[in-house]
Structures are given as structure tokens and as C-alpha cells.
Amino acid sequence: MSLGAREFDFVRDLVRTESAIVLDAGKEYLVESRLLPLARAAGHPDVTSYVAEVALRRQPRSRTAVVEALTTNETSWFRDNDPFTALRTTVLPALAETRTRRSIRIWCAACSTGQEPYSVAMTVLDSPLLAGFDVTIVATDLSEEVLAKGRRGEYSQLEVNRGLPASLLVRHFTREGLSWRISPQLRSRVDFKQLNLLRPYTSLGRFDIVFMRNVLIYFDQATKQDILRRVRQVTAPDGYLFLGAAEMTRGLDDKWEREPAGRSALYRVREEDRSCVPW
Amino acid sequence: MRALVVDDSRAMRRIVGGVLASSGFEVLQAGDGREALDVLETQPEPPQLACVDWNMPVMDGLTFITRVRRRSEWRGITLMMVTTESEQERIVRALAAGAHEYLTKPFEADDLRQKLAFLGLLPDVPVEA
Ligand SMILES: C[S@@+](CC[C@H](N)C(=O)[O-])C[C@H]1O[C@@H](n2cnc3c(N)ncnc32)[C@H](O)[C@@H]1O
Secondary structure, three states, X not given: OOOOHHHHHHHHHHHHHHHOOOOXXXXXXXXXXXXXXXXXHOOOOOXXXXXXXXXXXXXXXXHHHXXXXXXXXXXXXOOOOHHHHHHHHHHHHHHHHHOOOOEXXXXXXXXXXXXXXXXXXXXXXXOHHHOOOEEEEEEEEOOHHHHXXXXXXXXXXXXXXXXXXXXXXXHHEEEEOOEEEEOHHHHOOEEEEEOOOOOOOHHXXXXXXXXXXXXXXXXXXXXXXXXXXXXXXXXXXXXXEEEXXXXXXXXXXXXXXXXXXXXXXXXXXXXXXXXXXOO | OEEEEEOOOHHHHHHHHHHXXXXXXXXXXXXOXXXXXHHHHHOOOOOOEEEEOXXXXXXXXXXXXXXXXXXXXHOOOEEEEEEOOOXXXXXXXXXXXXXXXXXXXXXXXXXXXXXXXXXXXXXXXOOOO
């Protein structure tokens, strides 16, 4: 039996309010395929009856499970390369010079299973200019499931194949059975926390660098605008924002300015919009 | 750009060669390390890349890599081990012998392309979200 219209609407509304992820009409197949394992595990013959029960029961746990199942967690090490080259060659050297308090704070918003924050951590570790700096990497995501994997720091052979240079693999990971475990040194550099981008960020503190890659694409215009504006408020006036290859600030929040970096780009708050608050 | 694919399995040569060809490489092939050295000897210009299996008859991939590294005129060849061997100690040995990269089979076409991009042998391929 294919997914009922009422059940699809329920899931779409739930996912929209809880995560801002937009499920357009026609995404019924996606909802079905993502929820089928949950339905089976809960003893339901199909997704429609499972969703009907979730709708009826009002249990926060099963609702969270539905929302998490509809996030796309696709990621890889050093995704698209260029942002990490820009980080290494432009951003970190600039901060090494201007941050006289020798402390740098980096936020990976929507970090998925950890490949991104750990790629940042490896880049930081390999930057001689940052020797003696206190570098904090906060990695957040909506989904507890991906955060748990990031905290475990354990990846399959197929996962390490995706973008992790072999020299970094053997240096920072240890083979354990069929998987690879990240070194305690790297593991301890990343602080994983649950955070919904729809909720306030101010409790995280302020950041010199924000990676918010490949997550805005799932949201509608108004949500993108709101998130970009609020990210600006937790970014140092002379800080840096990295977006995904298919994302931009133009037409959404024009206080951000695009700076080309190789084949990709980074974003900075326009000079005239930088507040005078000392950072 | 040209690449040499060294593997004793014709199917593997076709798979690896196919990804390289679709990424714009002209592909040369050899069935073992010895044959690969012969191919290199006959080339007026060495290829930019060699993708090398580990276990092969006649001459294995590690020996091939060691031999290539001894020849200064072949210094420009980027060497990538492409093998089912995935123990940490193997990877360390291959890198120590002079391999620049190491990719474990099975892999996806994009994994290989991403490694090439990292090595500066390809324009970046953004991974679809
Ligand atoms: C495609 S992944 C991107 C991972 C990584 N940034 C990258 O570029 O490879 C998108 C992530 O966004 C997370 N996400 C979706 N909606 C979210 C929200 N409202 N708040 C926080 N994270 C969210 C998902 O759980 C998923 O892990």
C-alpha cells in the first residue's frame, strides 16, 4: 500500500516545524523509503499505519525518530577540497595574525557524522602557525544519531575512502576490526552538541569561523534568511563563513559578502556592516 | 593527461580505466609490474598518474612503486595504490615506498575522482547532497 495523503501531510508538517526541512509534494517515495525501517521495527505492516499511530500517540520520541529519518546525512572528508584549502592557506593564517589572545573558535553547524569537523581539526593540527593556540571546534547537528556516530569516531572502510587522504588516515586513525577509529587527540578536539538551527545559537558563544555547509539547501527562503542573519550575530565581525557549493547568501542576507576562494567561496560580513564592538 | 592502470584483472583495469577516461585521461594498461615498467620505458613522456594493484603475478605493485621511485625521470608520476588490501600496516608500507595515495577496493567512481582532485589531477567534483 502506498503512503496515504493525510499521512504524507502529517509527516511533511511535522518535519517542517521540527527541522525546517521542506518536503515538496512528490517526495512520498522518500518518506516511504526512509520510514519503512522504523515502521517495520515498530511492528507495522506499512508506513501509513505507522505514521497514523505516530500522529495519534503524540510521543515525542517517535516524532523525533521520524524527523531524524528524514534528514539527509550525506557527507565526506574534506568535502569539495577548496574550502579546506582556503581554510589552510587564507583563513587560519589571517586569524593567527589577528587573534593576539591566541584563541580561535570554530563552529560546524550541521556536522552530520563528523567528517567535516574532524577534517577541520586535521587542518588545524597541521597548521604550524597555530602552534600554542587554543582552538575550539564545536560541532552541532539536529540528529542525535549522527552526533553519536561522530562522538564514537569510528568509520567503515567505505567511509574513509570518501575523501580522506591515505597519509592522514594512517596518521590519525587506527584500524580496529573492519573499521577505523579516530585518534584520541583528534577526538578530543571536537565537541559534539545537539542543536536545531531553528533554535537560538547565542549560548554557543561567538565564532571566528563557521562551517554551515549543505544544510541551507533543505530550507525555504524565509528560514535561510533567518538563519543567515542569526549566524551573523554569532560570528566575529571579521570572521568567516563557509557554505556548501550550491549555497549562497545573495538575495537572502546581503550583509554577507562573497569572497572567491579557489573554485569555491567564503563569506564575510561587509566592512560597513561590521559593528564596532571589539572582538 | 595520461594514466597507466596496472592490474592483473582485466575487469579491474576496465573499471579503473573507465573512471579515468571519463575524467579526461588517456589510459594505458599493464597486467603486472614488470609489464608496467616496460610500458613506461616505451613512453616518450611519462604519464601523470599510475593506479597500481598490490597483488599481481611476476612483479607486485609495491615492487613496481619502489622501482619507479628510483628513476628520476619518472619523478613526476603520481602513484596511487588501488587494492583490496586494507590493513593499516600495508598502507603505511605503500606510502613509505613512495605511493602518494591509497584507495581500497571496492570503491565508488567519485571516491577515485575525489582522490585525484586532492592530488591536483582533476577539477573538484562537488558531491551531490
Ligand atoms: C547533507 S548533511 C551536511 C553535512 C556536512 N555539513 C557536509 O557538508 O558534508 C546535512 C545535515 O544537516 C542536518 N540538519 C537538517 N536540518 C537541521 C536543522 N534544522 N538543524 C540542525 N541540523 C539540521 C542533518 O541532520 C544533516 O546531518
